[in-house]
Amino acid sequence: MIYIQENSEDPIYLQIYYQIKKDIEQGNIAPGERLPGIRTLAQTLGIGRNTVNQAYTQLAVEGYIQPKHGSGFFVLGTSSKFTERNYVPQDINTLSGEILESEKPISLYDFQYGTLPYEQFPFKLWRKYTAQIILSSQKEVVNQYPDKQGDLLLRQEIKKHLYRSRGMVCCEEQIIIGCGLQYSLNILCTLLRKENNTIAMEEPGYNGARDVFINNNYKLHVIPVSKDGLIISSIHRSDACAAYVTPSHQFPYGTVMPIFQRKELLDWANTKDAYIIEDDYDSELRYDANPVPALYSLDAEDRTIYIGTFSKSLSPSLRMNYMVLPVSLLRRYHSLFRSYNSPVSWLTQHVLAAYMRDGNYERHIRKMCLTYKRRHDVFVQEATKMFGRKVILHGRGAGVHFVLEFPGGEEQAWLIKQATKVGVKVYSMIPFWNNRNDCPRNVIFAGYSLLSEQQIREGIVLLQSAWFSALP
Structure with a gap:
């Protein structure tokens, strides 16, 4: 049973999150058990569905529950002798891809990772x-x-x-x-x-x-x-x-x-x-x-x-x-x-x-999160619109980069070369493998911290023309 304390300092979604997590940790809710639906729990507690959804999303991100399309949320196994401490929810250099040609053309849109826009600094x-x-x-x-x-x-x-x-x-x-x-x-x-x-x-x-x-x-x-x-x-x-x-x-x-x-x-x-x-x-x-x-x-x-x-x-x-x-x-x-x-x-x-x-650092982080969330969302929206099912994005919801996977089998060397021709720079994934031969050849790496929302849109349009208009 979930209890909502109106006078609690914790917001309602955190109260739900804490109680469900505790029940899962203590074995009161068994692995594989289905949680109440979002609409059902919201009606039971007399709260909005968005509040329940926020609690369930946090539990899913942390691996306590798993959403199944059309079926609801199911508990995952978490058995261990370790116990949690009290928790309150809340250097990587610029990467360079392999040089494919003797001359480096000018990149109008550099989807690099690591460098931040100078205007963001306080x-x-x-x-x-x-x-x-x-x-x-x-x-x-x-x-x-x-x-x-x-x-x-x-x-x-x-x-x-x-x-x-x-x-x-x-x-x-x-x-x-x-x-x-x-x-x-x-x-x-x-x-x-x-x-x-x-x-x-x-x-x-x-x-x-x-x-x-x-x-x-x-x-x-x-x-x-x-x-x-x-x-x-x-x-x-x-x-x-x-x-x-x-x-x-x-x-x-x-x-x-x-x-x-x-x-x-x-x-x-x-x-x-x-x-x-x-x-x-x-x-x-x-x-x-x-x-x-x-x-x-x-x-x-x-x-x-x-x-x-x-x-x-x-x-x-x-x-x-x-x-x-x-x-x-x-x-x-x-x-x-x-x-x-x-x-x-x-x-x-x-x-x-x-x-x-x-308190300026925490305020700065909140500002940065808002800025990068907008760029993240623009990247996802534009990539979905321009690439459709030809590209799968990995790494949504956090950070300042994506891994792009090409189900059609397009190889990264060709993808990087085609992008370069239209003034766009994307990066190889090969450096991240200790055994470089194990790296899938149909993936590339793209960051978005240095580009504005408009530049992200324009860069993705160019990538679509370079990659998919060039295909036979």
């Missing part, structure tokens, strides 16, 4: 906080070496942000400020090093992370990723000391790891005395539901290393990210890195701390 506020800090008593530390973990004020603000936005309970002593994902992964490669160094990693996955592991002489055990998600069973055949994953928005396919897989992964880490490296690279940018819980927030055994970034929300050129270490790794970290200093400018860290302290 220049006025950044200038204001910079001036305030330079003129304040805080400037006395300008000639001092910074703490190896980063500025304390910034770490305190990140701790608060993670609790509010990702349901994570941690302390500032666990947080390490870094100058990008690769810096953090280099630290982890030293912390996790064993005689037989193996890292489990998604295939396909982020090639920037893969290069760090290879450069640190780690072997790779690939975890296959299909268009429907991670095939996690393969990890049990590995002797990996850690698994690098992107559970909230798999890179590059964009799937969300369902709750049962998250718990299976946590179970593996605890059983094998291994760690999970959770790269939460764009969790703020979700458009169809609230952000899903971080793996860290589900981990009751201290096995998860969480990595977040400001590259997708503020600017990649700030070169600032952060890592939350498990308590079990802190002593080793302080021993191995005792002589290190933070690689990030003292001034940049203080400015960001002040910006977050006054």
Whole structure:
């Protein structure tokens, strides 16, 4: 039975979400059981259908339930010995495709990934906080070496942000400020090093992370990723000391790891005395539901290393990210890195701390989400209108990129070449595969963060003419 508390601080859809999730977790609702229909539950509770739909959508995104067309919503299995912490719902460089011709033509429409529009950056506020800090008593530390973990004020603000936005309970002593994902992964490669160094990693996955592991002489055990998600069973055949994953928005396919897989992964880490490296690279940018819980927030055994970034929300050129270490790794970290200093400018860290302290960062994220949601929706609408069933979009509902699949078998080399002829740049998927021969040849990669809504429309019209008008 679902009870609605009129005087609760939680909105009604969250009350429904919490109660159904709890019943599923505790086994009160069995796997395979059908939930009440949206109209039925709305009438029973005396609320609007949109409210029930919002609760069901969040449960579906997190993998607790599954919609079946024409039949309703059905509960998925989530059994595990792990229990959740309290949860409140809420560095990847520019990618380049393979050069197909000796000369690079001018691209009028570049569907690249990584670079953000300069006008999105909060220049006025950044200038204001910079001036305030330079003129304040805080400037006395300008000639001092910074703490190896980063500025304390910034770490305190990140701790608060993670609790509010990702349901994570941690302390500032666990947080390490870094100058990008690769810096953090280099630290982890030293912390996790064993005689037989193996890292489990998604295939396909982020090639920037893969290069760090290879450069640190780690072997790779690939975890296959299909268009429907991670095939996690393969990890049990590995002797990996850690698994690098992107559970909230798999890179590059964009799937969300369902709750049962998250718990299976946590179970593996605890059983094998291994760690999970959770790269939460764009969790703020979700458009169809609230952000899903971080793996860290589900981990009751201290096995998860969480990595977040400001590259997708503020600017990649700030070169600032952060890592939350498990308590079990802190002593080793302080021993191995005792002589290190933070690689990030003292001034940049203080400015960001002040910006977050006054609530501007969360306001900025909401603004960015609205902006990118409009571009996301325009991309989906135009692609559906212009391509029809000739193209399947993967990765809807979050982030700033899509994977385009061509059921007709058109190959990416030809697709990229044809697009180039009309001044449009799209990208190869091959770099994301450790074994490049396994990459399907009928998929390409396209981002949309740098283009306006009108440019997205015009670019897709050109792609339609380049690809499908050129076919015999």
